[in-house]
Amino acid sequence: MPVGEDRRPAPDNVVPYADQALLLALRGAGQEAVMQIIWLYEHPVDLDGLRRFYQNYGHGLLGRLIERSALPFGRHRWVAAPGPQTSLEIAEQPIPRDELFDWADEQVELPLDPEHGPSWRMAIQPLTDGTTAVGMVVSHTVVDGGGAVATTIAAVNGTGRDLDYPPRRSRTRSRAVREDLRQLRSDLPEIGRTLVKAVKVATRRRDELTRPSTPVSAPADGGDEIVKTAFAVAMLDIDKWDSRAKSLGGNHFSLVAGFAGKLAENLGRTRASDGAVTLMIPVSERDNPADTGGNVVTIANVTFDPAPVASDLTSARAAIKQGLVTARQTPDEMVELLPLIPFLPKRAMGRIADMAFQFTADVPVSCSNLGDIPDDLLRLDGTVAERFYFRGIDRNLTRGALEKRNGLMTVASMRLGGKVILPVMSYLPGADNSRAHLREMITQTLGEFELSSVIE
Template identity: 45%
Template sequence: MQYTWIYDRPVDVDGIRRFQRNLADGLLGRRIERSPLPFGRHRWVASPGPDDLEISVRTCPRADVGTWADDRMRRPIDPEHGPAWHLGVQPFTDGGAAVSLVASHSVVDGQGMTIAITDAVNGIDRQLGYPLPGSRPRRRALVDDARAALRSVPEIGRAVVAGVRVARSEQQDLASSFKTAAEVPPAGDDRPVLAPTVAVFIDVDQWDERARRLGGTSNSLFAGLAARLGERLGRAGADGMLTLSWPVSERTDGDTRANALIAAKMRADPETVTTDLNPVRSAMKSALAESGELSARLLAPLPLTPFTPKALVRRLEALVVSVDNPVGCSNIGDLDPAMNRPDGTDADFVSLRLLEPQITTRVLNRIGGYLSLVSGRVHGRIFISVGAWTVGADNTKQALRETVQAALADFSLSGIVE
């Protein structure tokens, strides 16, 4: 995940350094330590993060901020060996600057990352008390993890039963995906690519007014825009409907889970969303009502993860994300104003995006491409980051930018598209 802040003036470097130090006191101040047992559970250990702030020695034009942000996204992070995040600053030739924070989704989800940022700006130390890496002697680690594995045997038994149930209930979708994967040879190559993304910034008053006129809310307008983009990018089903999938945060005060999420899924008609959001609003309510039960059912086999071969996990993941060509919609909602102040003062623009820097065109084509939107509201604007890959299409930022502008025009919306 990458948060990018853009300032139309120089940033306070001392403030950014303070921000970086404070990030180590929150949810980003940790990494994963592997169990010495092949089936043992990993644990959190303390991790201070990068040693120093990365400030570009060369200035660049403001128009090149996207290229710089892509370069930051390509820089390695490692949730196991660390650092699991990195922070950078890029001065502009016109006197402005950008700040980038990239973090692993294995350490925090979108809400968790936002909380970590807000805490760091406000100087809040979570005092999570994680042990230092390697603090357990190997013999003790083996004994502790073996005991924990034995205690989890009943849980594993229940997970096996749950796994069988899930396999049976999802067998039609999985069978369809296996068949599709077998019939269509994966085109593309094995070179890592960064799928194109663009960021949209819209005045919140304009956005909310449009939502009201269409009988919806900010969230349902976001879903409607996602459906319209999905149609324009060829992700509609044979019946013309779009499948929208989004995470619903379950994070509570003091919650230290990496990913405190459940899943929700709904279908939307892209032909009606530009004139009436009531059907989308209704479908979202139904999906949210069902999401708890659905997630509980799908997450029940989770204890089997340590025993599942990695190759099978990757295969199943590819199959799941290709069923019905879902459009990912992640709406963080209203953000704490402090989250927009990494140097202690308000940035002019901020956006969040999710990307897989090491994915290849072969994998992207095999899963049928993807479309993902991330949204949040702060500093009088709503930002919407759009990332997409369409099999066989012109997968460039310019092409995606034009598609996004056309979808916005469908809703009579205007904004800045970076």
């Protein structure tokens, strides 16, 4: 039987609308969303252990790529790409410790592609002080933060399993057209219902759809310049963090949110009309281990006054609770339009992205919480890494794109190895966007909460 004509039942490998929308929106903007994880070993690493981990990685949610539909308006599909998708990079020449994040930036810029591969890559870099950095960069289109953590722990423990997707390019053209047409027919009822919603949304939000986005200060020149956002990581003792949260009338995440809000205030990223801060909080919906979506999250929008949070978290905690309830009970109408994504031109994709993320009317701060993570995540080579950093980052961000959305700011949190880890990224048009300034502002903000930390 010819390759691609196997008649055995295939698993459901249709890419969810949200993941297809993310791919198309990023492609349309010329950008790529990636995640980076860095382990820092201050003792000699076991290279054989790292090679075992590398061979174990790239299965499950990371053992796949996206294959475009044979139809211009069809649904894309997941296809198998198990195991290492590119060579393991082991540097021979050590670099100084203070160049670690420069090396990390260079790793982020290496080729990565959720369609053509690789969708992830790994590198090992010795430092001149005897420590060793291990870096992983992963396409955010293929998997979200929670999925990446679960996949990494499975690779550490050697328990990863493939999803039994068909190989890349395994369908003939005729079979692909037939299957994608069948999928389209099955989607038609949902598409019809979505069209009715779209008309209502377009009528109600006509002004937003037609109003041009106005940047804070349009760049006089250099709008096409690729910009690196400032990045720093704070690490605090869990017990001290939890004790402070309790004393302020909050919990772990309300303190994270309060810190994000106060840092936004200190950096000048608050709403001009009333000084409030708006947090976009991704909430994982990956309750079922069998859920194979790439980004399985609901976004809760939470707004509060950051002025009192360093002395009282109750208002921020109440705002978060209400925002989470609203996100689950009242679906975002822009998200409900996702079934129309395959039919939309690039220009419309950009406008919907602006509206969904409030780039036209607000200055949101992304604030995600990965919660308590098993220490297995630190045992990449079988031993415990002394330091751990992570971040999500958009590649190929131009100055013009950043200023169109009034800059950006992200704060994330993870509880791991007895530490609260807080990575922060920031860019504010016309401001001091150096890493040194960001570290200074993080120190100042934590000080307002009567907290101190190691800041890398």
